[in-house]
Amino acid sequence: MITRVVSRRIPRAGNPAICAALLLVLVAAILLAAGCASKTPSLAPSVVQEPFPTEGPAPYVLQVGDLIGIRFWDNPELDEEMSIRPDGMISMPFIDEVQAADRTPSELDAELTRLYQQELARPTITVIVRDAVGQQIFVGGEVEEQGLYDFRGRLSVFQAIQMAGDLLPSAYRAEVLVIRTRPDGTRIARTVDLNPVLSGANPDTDLMLQAWDVVFVPRKKIITFDLWVTQYITPIYKLLPIRVVGTVELFGTDPIF
Numbered sequence: 001m002i003t004r005v006v007s008r009r010i011p012r013a014g015n016p017a018i019c020a021a022l023l024l025v026l027v028a029a030i031l032l033a034a035g036c037a038s039k040t041p042s043l044a045p046s047v048v049q050e051p052f053p054t055e056g057p058a059p060y061v062l063q064v065g066d067l068i069g070i071r072f073w074d075n076p077e078l079d080e081e082m083s084i085r086p087d088g089m090i091s092m093p094f095i096d097e098v099q100a101a102d103r104t105p106s107e108l109d110a111e112l113t114r115l116y117q118q119e120l121a122r123p124t125i126t127v128i129v130r131d132a133v134g135q136q137i138f139v140g141g142e143v144e145e146q147g148l149y150d151f152r153g154r155l156s157v158f159q160a161i162q163m164a165g166d167l168l169p170s171a172y173r174a175e176v177l178v179i180r181t182r183p184d185g186t187r188i189a190r191t192v193d194l195n196p197v198l199s200g201a202n203p204d205t206d207l208m209l210q211a212w213d214v215v216f217v218p219r220k221k222i223i224t225f226d227l228w229v230t231q232y233i234t235p236i237y238k239l240l241p242i243r244v245v246g247t248v249e250l251f252g253t254d255p256i257f
Contacts, residue, residue: 059104060132060211064088067131068100070112073124081130094119105129137209139164141217142171156206158197160215172220173198178207179214 062068064084070092072078082090088101095115100108105127116123132152137160140146144165151163157176161167173194181187196202209215 059106060129062100062103062105062108062129063133063135064101065133066101066129067133068105068108069128069130071126071128072120073126074122075120135211137211137213137215139215139217141177141215142168142219143217144168151209155209157192157209157215158194158206160209161194161217167217170219172218175218177214177216177218178209179216180210181212 062084064086066084067081068084068090069081070079078093080090080092084090084100088099089097090100091097092112092115095112098108098111098115103111109125109127112125112127113123116125133150135152136148136150137155138146138148139160143161146164149160149163151160157178161176167173175191176194177189177191179187179189190207192207193205197206
């Protein structure tokens with residue numbers, strides 16, 4: 001913690017009551033900033049944390065727009081390559097339409113094998129994901145641009161925040177919340193401290209995300225004293241009919257994050 005002398009101009013109005021009220025507000029603001037600066041700033045939602053599964057990412061679930069290849073090892077003339085339609089269906093020879101979206105490739109493989117058993121002697125089918133376009137994450141909180149973001153391949157928490165335009169000055173980096181949905185629909189959450197990543201001290205602590213993860217960056221409880229004054233005290237100056245007549249020295253603390 002660094003403490004420094006902060007010089008502020010104290011205005012005075014022609015109305016003594018207004019002047020006294022303004023001085024009282026300024027003194028209360030300084031005491032509040034000094035008292036709260038010693039506390040750990042955290043507005044991360046209260047969650048029951050548990051380690052994310054370590055067995056690897058969940059099986060990929062096919063989405064509308066994914067490009068898939070379907071291979072028949074003993075009947076190559078039936079091979080197909082297609083995009084999943086907006087209604088989630090694909091069209092196949094002999095068996096007509098099949099639901100593809102919201103299934104894993106292995107589940108679609110099993111369904112096609114079952115259906116083709118009525119048409120082929122021993123169907124051997126493989127479903128290949130050529131281009132997965134359905135992977136998204138949500139980034140919200142104290143970032144430049146909140147919203148849904150598409151991604152391909154591997155993506156970390158830090159990379160996701162960069163996609164959202166980087167952190168705001170008010171962001172609390174030590175408790176970035178990540179919420180993940182399990183295959184059974186339940187949700188688990190944990191917090192990630194981005195400070196070792198941003199400083200370069202331990203970049204390996206950056207968590208790798210999965211499709212449909214939610215990244216939420218909470219707000220600091222106390223920002224710097226100067227920013228606090230800019231946000232809450234300066235507007236008072238503009239509203240009151242006052243004029244500057246001098247300066248005084250006020251002692252406050254500026255938390256350096």
